[in-house]
Amino acid sequence: MPDEPYEYAEWKRCRVNLDYHVEIAKHYYSVPHNLVHQEVEARITQKTVEIFLRGKRVASHLRSTLPHRPTTIPEHMPSSHRRYRDWTHERIRSEAAKVGPDAETLIDVILRSRPHPEQGFRSAIGILGLVKRYGQERVDAACARALLLNARSYKSVAAILKNGTDRTAPHAEEAPILFHTNIRGRSYYN
Template identity: 40%
Template sequence: LKRPGVTLQLLWEEYAKGNDLAFKYTSFCVKYRQWAMGLKRSMRQTHIAGEKLFVDYAGQTVPLIDALTGEITKAQIFVATFGASNYTYACATARQTTADWIGAQVLALEYFGGAPRLIVPDQTRSLIKNPCSYDPQNNRLYEEFAAHYGCALLAARPAHPRDKPKVENAVLVVERWILARLRNRKFFSLMELNHAIALLLNDLNQRAFKKLPGNRRSAFEQLDLPALRPLPAKRFELFRWKSAKVNIDYHVEFDGHYYSVPHTLVRTTVELRASDTLLECYSSNQRVACHAVSHQRGAHTTTPEHMPASHRAHLEWTPQKLIDWGLHIGVSTAAVVTWQLEHRSHPEQGYRACLGLQRLARDYTPVRLEAACTRALAIRSLTYRSVASILKTGLDRQQNLPTMTPVALPLHENIRGSDYFH
């Protein structure tokens, strides 16, 4: 009877088939009950309205066919039921990952229109970080989910199905009344399958009880629903957690993109918490950075406030600002700055050369830099190295500027005279 879909009726039919001396069904059931009386006793559980929601996955799966390739995958069937009313929710997920488990529970709470005080899951690795019969440690994301909806988590003991007989029974009911009816249908997407499950789920919850008045739906409305906590205005958003070491450029990598954190955290390890749209960085349980998620692999997202002051100043420079700074020193310096910006293959090379000139102004004074730039213009050598060499050797202090001596060209028929250009 522990196997999916197996009932006493089925066992009796298999037993009686071809056996003329077989007990009648009623006698068979009496014999079974007598045998069951000798089994280990179990405690009857009393369920308080709105207190416990039991969750689990069914053992049976549903084939999903890829319409393009014909590949078949197995959809997993999630089941949730209330202890007091037996009101049941079911849906299909692609797998049984942490995201699948929590996403299905979010949908379940929205289906019920409220949250219970306790959720009782299996001790699956997807939800429980460290399984234990007495003090299991929940997954961090699962804890956040429970806190968002104001629920506590009470995982059932491993290998103790009697801790959650309600959901075990609900799984059997879903397998018999929903999955059995869908066994001959073909499904090509989770959306299509979930639509079919939803239609049959409504029928299941409105089926009349055999021994009690009403049905699961009416019992839920009378018992559980009034006792549920209201849902928060915003649906719980699934996050991923990841530990990352801060690189020397004060960025951390997540899914191939690089995000900045305060430069003081270089070479430390931070915790990253990412949703589909937002990435948060935590250090010592304090949020230190927040970025919009980017899917541009290899690129960087940088907040200027995370940079050292010197790097931030470099970032803020523009060509016009650099030229204005040069003019503040003198016209020769401005001419050398302009040359750096116009004669480099990449603008960043010009920026770095200009920042080098600023360093020279601090090391040798602006007056000497202007004199060195004047000499560099005179000798037509305007590179940063040339200006730095002039200052290092003290040539900027020489009064007489070098004169450019014309180079005598040999007479040759291929050399053009001045008249050629008029």
Template identity: 35%
Template sequence: MPYQRGRTALAGKALVEGAVKIVYSRIYAPLRKEVYHTLAELNIAIKVALEAHNSQPLRGRNYSRRLQFEEVERQALAPLPALRYEFKRQHQATVMKNGHVCLGIDKHYYSVPYRFIGRKVKLLYSRTNVEVYYHYERIAMHRRIKSPYSYTTEKDHLASTHRFMTEWTPDKFLEWAASIHEDVRLYILKILDRKQHPEQAYRSCIGILSLARKAGNERLASACRRALGYGVYNYKTIQQILENKMDSYEDSLFADELPMPSHDNIRGENYYK
């Protein structure tokens, strides 16, 4: 059997090499001395030569390749796929409590139906699309967006849309923040209000509120108070204020000279050197 398979492979190889030789002599040879100024011109010339080759009667036969295709092969063709083939990679992730999964390579978050919260899913992603599968069932599909730390959200996926209560809700975050300080509650409220869907803000909220355990309630309140003055609302701002001990600065006439946390829209003086 191995010997027979080897003979079959060699026979197929010979047929392919023969076809390449024929195409070389019938298409490449007549065109090689011509000059084409665009790829479109070359493709048109190749198409004309190919059609002439397919319409030429086969040696010892009363039909051509084109005639055989039309009468025998065309009816056996299956329709082409609706979508063009794209190379895909895969990534494993767990659906977070905000109803999103993170595609690690881009650090971008995509929504899935809320009933899959806590489930392990597979992401298949190509250059243009991201598909999310659970047990071989596709549960979500999004256009691929490469902006890091951003969200792509379909409204019908979200728990809040379906009045479904999870462990994370805006009211619970505001209640937690109020137990620390009113300034913390105001800052969390700003974060929630700036997102199109509340679930998109949950990671920032829990990150900020968790800083109270490390820095203490008073320092977190001071950091939120200073960040409210900056008008910048995200976890990284609070983190940088605490790390640089900017929460301990006294408000004064020189407040404008205090260093400001880095922000995506602020390049700084080093950018222009």
């Protein structure tokens, strides 16, 4: 007699998506990231989902019934994704608040301006990383300058710091002395 009773299993052919997950019963299960675009077979039982590539098992997960959610094993992620795994919205915002109010505002704007806030993680984490090189005061001042310039990226803040424009006062807009439809001002002739 076998040690365990027979367990019914279904098989399904799947293609690994760009996000290194396969979709089974409206749930997403990870496979090693180097298998993107490969065709794999899934063995689906009541309790587990096993993924096979040419007969060799490459992943095994407990089955989940949560629709449209991923089940991801960290080892399946590329190293660039693992780097950001431990960062959450709350952690990014609290780290930005430690730098200063302008950094907090800019990072909040970056996260809110993207279709998916996670798309702003790289810029936000990069800006926070500039503190090691330039210090909190300069990074906060650069974020203030970026907000004035309507710049919403790591590259903009890094350029402000590199050029030292965070140390100079922004040009004040000179308002004309009189407001009248016949007064054109200096900008008209440029």
